Amino acid sequence: MKTFAAAALLCLLFPVSVLRAQSSPQPSIPQPLSAQAASPQPSALSPSASQASQSDLAKLDQRVTAAQSSADNAWMLVSAALVLMMTGPGLALFYGGLVRQKNTLAIMMQSFALMALITILWALVGYSLCFGEGTPIIGGFSHVLLRGVGVDPNADYGGTIPQLTFMVYQLMFAIITPALITGATAERMKFSGTVMFMSLWFLFVYAPLAHMVWGKGGLLNATLGGTFPTLDFAGGTVVHITSGVSALVCALYLGKRQGYPKEPMPPHSLVLSFMGACMLWVGWFGFNAGSALASNGLATSAFVATHFAAAAATIGWLVAEWTTRGRPSALGAISGAVAGLVAITPASGFVTPMPALVIGLVAGVGCFLMVTWVKSLFGYDDALDAFGVHGAGGTMGALLTGVFATRSVQAVFHDAQGRALPVGWIDGNIGQIGYQIVGIGMAWAFALVGTIVLLKITDLVVGVRASEEQEIEGLDLTEHGEEAYNLEM
Amino acid sequence: MKTFAAAALLCLLFPVSVLRAQSSPQPSIPQPLSAQAASPQPSALSPSASQASQSDLAKLDQRVTAAQSSADNAWMLVSAALVLMMTGPGLALFYGGLVRQKNTLAIMMQSFALMALITILWALVGYSLCFGEGTPIIGGFSHVLLRGVGVDPNADYGGTIPQLTFMVYQLMFAIITPALITGATAERMKFSGTVMFMSLWFLFVYAPLAHMVWGKGGLLNATLGGTFPTLDFAGGTVVHITSGVSALVCALYLGKRQGYPKEPMPPHSLVLSFMGACMLWVGWFGFNAGSALASNGLATSAFVATHFAAAAATIGWLVAEWTTRGRPSALGAISGAVAGLVAITPASGFVTPMPALVIGLVAGVGCFLMVTWVKSLFGYDDALDAFGVHGAGGTMGALLTGVFATRSVQAVFHDAQGRALPVGWIDGNIGQIGYQIVGIGMAWAFALVGTIVLLKITDLVVGVRASEEQEIEGLDLTEHGEEAYNLEM
């Protein structure tokens, strides 16, 4: 707790020192932002001439650029909001409903605290580590304190939208990723331990992975000069494999909850989980279709693939459940949907609608097997199945992206003459599967090693596991001094 | 259940057969989608010439088209997401809160399963049946498996947005329509029966109606060459009358719930219903304003009409309740809002703000009477008032559309010289009322006959009504093996 307080103090102090840098007009915002489009602009035309002059055209051209930017910016701001909604309330409710009543606020609080914490870290150094210029493994410090991040577009990252938009959109991804891990540590990890571990994990696992896959010159980047071009449209490896695999490590490190698996630990409110799942589905349109970074046909295509995969995975899980257990359940339906959404994430900007259905079906059935069969086989206590859904689903999706990606949706590779080359196996490029495996392997390795090391450090400094008594009384009361419901009055 | 398993198997198998068709670049997506706007585009200007050339202008023109498309696409993607949100979590919560606790997950599950099921059917044949070329009654098979549905716009359906966007937007309507019916069958219909009935209903009632009203050459289409030009901007007849009337038939066919009306069956959580109603209200902006298929003034106008009608209907219901029952209730407020939203749906793109208030008021008071007075007069058990709100409200709205539609909002009809002709009664075209009645009659007829036949078939094949014991124990446990809340631990 001391450590946290110190970190917090730092937060309280830092801005004073950076205000000066910020207070004078930033070089990256040479024009007042409002100049762009807020008021009706004079026509570009010189009314007298009957022949259009080049300068008239130039003015018009600028206005077109502004209109295109406004259109894309509208979609990206909405997408950013949708992705934030995925964490809070989406994921918080989804997880909150799955735990026992006495730990409801504790798990929801973790998602919420990460919304705040990662935002601060992102502003300080996170964005720079992910998208600043750097090595193939990690970005540099060029954008520390968001230096140079203004309303001008950055051609590498969404050339039609303000870089600030890109920055805040990517932040939302950085928030949800660690929040996913809390599904594995639920009901027994200390809040102080969670805060410290997640901060470290964000800096040392998420940031490198994000840079490698999406950063210019990143080792695994497919379009901006990586050595091993891995396809990951919206975060199958960066978000889901890293969080899912780390979740598994956390579950193993922390050990089982008191009484697991003997005692029944049914979800305290599937209604909450249901709401959360619906919001995840809706929010995921921002996550995947937003990853087009523009409001174009690619965004639509990703939107459709996302929806189709979620639907097919729901059906897949339900049929598997109905067949093997005799009854299809609401928890099965929502779990299936999330599995499908996870699996389509890396593929969403590369595949046509029908393959999206296939990816969804595979993920639905596959994650059902992971959660019901593999988990009980190995006996680890991944409380809310963060690994079973995100780790497994993310891995399936990353592989299937290599199978189904096609240049008809996005021409990722070109030959010397600029002609589109085949992208995935079905498109004629079987070698892509190899790159996908490299990407998957890298994500697994980083997550495994990073999580063990950082958990150990956290354990030594503030401790990770709540006391037995806390676990029995519930973390809501003992860690946060609250109860989720006080219905008796 | 066997039937369902077979259908599911089909789902599992079909994609294999269609992958080949999808794997090669689709003719409808000749350009990679991403080419459209993702990266900053070079200026259209040849820098040397001082006179603007025609080819410069042509390039600029293309960019303007792209910007317009991006703008409209941004709004339409958001609208699609909003309409999905109406079903899940919106409607699921609204209905989920109104049932007794023991049936909460069962009813929510039905909405969720329809999100998945209808999506699959839509991809396979549904879109084609609704919007493929065909007869005046039903579309054909030209778009089966979404053949020919790519990022190029279809001039008939949203000429500025990718056809894929239109496809997925319309899908969301197809999802919510059968979901509305579950309000009448709540607490006593088997899940297998629901799945089978809704699949059939979607194919044989919804698809023809959607084609007739919105499809090119559809019998009732007002702008694309129908014989009886019925005005239905966002689905008063297609969505609300069909679902509401079918709901009534279902309620009558299934019979009353055990103990109805003697036993008290109060809503188990009006908090859930409240949340759901709010999400319906917000989502309805996507439903109605999105039906402009563009981000233009018409969208705004529909947005305003929608909001105003919801507000007025809330007031209408509350005043009626306050006057006749002595107290205004939260359930009354949210029921009123939904009634207003239903009634304005067909009118939203044709009326100015003040008439929208009138339509809302009428619907608020009218549906209050339906639900409190007419229902208890006839004694049918429309459990959650799907008919009382959607059937009745939809019918009122469709009629009032004929009264208040005006060319100042949308010039639907033109004379030979292209001058706008009057649209509704108040605009000078009393005859429109007649067409509205034709449309209403057609929707009622289709819904009545179709539902009886399909229910009968479903009943013979898998059965529709849950057993007495299931009903007493609750469908959550007996049909899905779950409980909504497990608070005691």
Place this chain on the structure above:
Amino acid sequence: MKTFAAAALLCLLFPVSVLRAQSSPQPSIPQPLSAQAASPQPSALSPSASQASQSDLAKLDQRVTAAQSSADNAWMLVSAALVLMMTGPGLALFYGGLVRQKNTLAIMMQSFALMALITILWALVGYSLCFGEGTPIIGGFSHVLLRGVGVDPNADYGGTIPQLTFMVYQLMFAIITPALITGATAERMKFSGTVMFMSLWFLFVYAPLAHMVWGKGGLLNATLGGTFPTLDFAGGTVVHITSGVSALVCALYLGKRQGYPKEPMPPHSLVLSFMGACMLWVGWFGFNAGSALASNGLATSAFVATHFAAAAATIGWLVAEWTTRGRPSALGAISGAVAGLVAITPASGFVTPMPALVIGLVAGVGCFLMVTWVKSLFGYDDALDAFGVHGAGGTMGALLTGVFATRSVQAVFHDAQGRALPVGWIDGNIGQIGYQIVGIGMAWAFALVGTIVLLKITDLVVGVRASEEQEIEGLDLTEHGEEAYNLEM
């Protein structure tokens, strides 16, 4: 109740009288709205000429204007929907969870009723009073019944979007402002009293303040010719100070709840409050970034500032709580977030990201002190801390706007040569602090005096405080004849 019934009757009657005015094509909507962009438009080019003519360019220019408008309109419609979502379900849930179970529906119902009620008042006279031409204190009646409010932009208020869009967007602000006050009157104010008081308050406190700050020629307007240029981007004074200060007055006037502060009155469901807070956070992007009235860089900048302040305030409150109380709570986290969102509201369109963090931190710690320390010092019963968060946070934010506003974000002031002048203190204009104080003072004064007078009137006419018995039994049952949960069946 009689009074309300009369008012309601009025609502029922008025539209008949205004239909005629509306039924003929409005002068403000000379073109059918749909003409703007719904269908693919013919290219602007005359294909034969090789030189681009001025008229070609003019056509293109119009299309660019349309595209820009569509882009901005897309964002503004979404923003309007988001701001409505802030009230319902956002605020309703936030407040609904904080009260005791027996008053849950009553408080949620107040938010919902205001969604309906204010909409009607807005259509009748409210919009006109706020944004119609008038005196420096209040607008006139030029837009009564929305006369002249059509799809054409109003150059003063969002020059690129239909005035109808601006109208409905602003309406959403008018809805949430009185709804905020209900946090102070919770659990003891009569519904009829609430309805009457809020109607009056909207007309006599909100409307003048909105006009003074945002209306053309308003006394405090910074960009459209006010005498005392107060900076308030999205409503720190207009929304939060007015509602927060009025809330304090209401709390004092009504007196304490029965048993306060001796009896424990813990929040009945922090899960609901948590959901509500998340929706407030997400919705606030529409509130603040939407206040750019366009989808430009300024919108992005406000979006980022909003998110950053919420995050920093969450951390601020949590650290304060952790330090002084030993445990950080979920209620603390969400309260902090709301405090940060409140404080950044006036500043969001004027400050860069780092100062936004500072404003958030200050508000988080400041409001924590208000709510835990100042409140118990003075002993008033501001049930849900409407004053402690909105009044105090709004005041801090308005002041800090004067400190951190910078022309690099928005060039509000210009010299004769059109060069941007410094805006806030840090930018070199210490005098702005003075104007901010004037604005704050005016808002406090209006709210204080207005609320006392209107409360007194309401008290005399229908009464404001529920009876002792009602309070004990709960307002849900006694005022609305309902219970929030009926779980036992």
Place this chain on the structure above:
Amino acid sequence: MKLIKAIVRPNKVDDVKEALGRVSLSGMTVTEVRGHGKQKGHTAIYRGKEYDVSLLPKMEIEVVVADNMVDDAVAAIIQAARTGEIGDGRVFVIPVEQSYRIRTGERSEL
């Protein structure tokens, strides 16, 4: 004086209340409980993990009556709560030594 403790199906509470009213007994206290007996329970499955839901929802009705009212009260309850199916519940009669009305503070004979 006796305390009659009846465990009945949740949907029978209203009927029992009415039946007691008919024998002029209006005071009663009702509690949500879960019961286990001969009635078979259900199996719930959450992500493959099975749980026995063998404690089924019941309502417990407590009525304190004068000794001479016991038989009438028991008969009324049984008649109103019976469906004839397994799971109908039990009635227990327990001795009560004293009874007070809080409002008046006096020892009452009901």
Place this chain on the structure above:
Amino acid sequence: MKLIKAIVRPNKVDDVKEALGRVSLSGMTVTEVRGHGKQKGHTAIYRGKEYDVSLLPKMEIEVVVADNMVDDAVAAIIQAARTGEIGDGRVFVIPVEQSYRIRTGERSEL
């Protein structure tokens, strides 16, 4: 030994707990119940359908005490729970034959 069963208003639980503490009784078990008696109920209306809400929220406090403590305990409860309005509730005293403390497993005299 006696079981004292007190049905009180929900907002009186804390007061009763304190009052019992003052006579050195700290063990107790509390249950949410709904009660019906002289106090008039309410009518709830959901979409026009009326429901009688005549079972009002109460709390049942159970305290097992040694015989010689019964009078003190009852007096303490009555004093703390009384408002004088209809609906204050009842106190019943029921004989207890044996009492065990689970932790130690031994039969206790409290």
Place this chain on the structure above:
Amino acid sequence: MKLIKAIVRPNKVDDVKEALGRVSLSGMTVTEVRGHGKQKGHTAIYRGKEYDVSLLPKMEIEVVVADNMVDDAVAAIIQAARTGEIGDGRVFVIPVEQSYRIRTGERSEL
């Protein structure tokens, strides 16, 4: 016949149910309660206002058994519910004078 009223920790209900089953007792009624005793409570703080959460969640198990089963039942409960930590709960034995099975309407000896 006796009513055995056992107040146990919430997570011990299943164990107690099993233990009673082993001595051939299957009928029982379970209620969610909150208990106060030696076990120390918690403090909850909502926006700076402190609340004593000294009533901790417990489960009350009621079993009516024939006189000769009382000792076995009590022993089974105690063994199954004991953790040895403060807060394990109590078992009370209360006399029952009559017992009826609603389904058959007849007075039963269990």
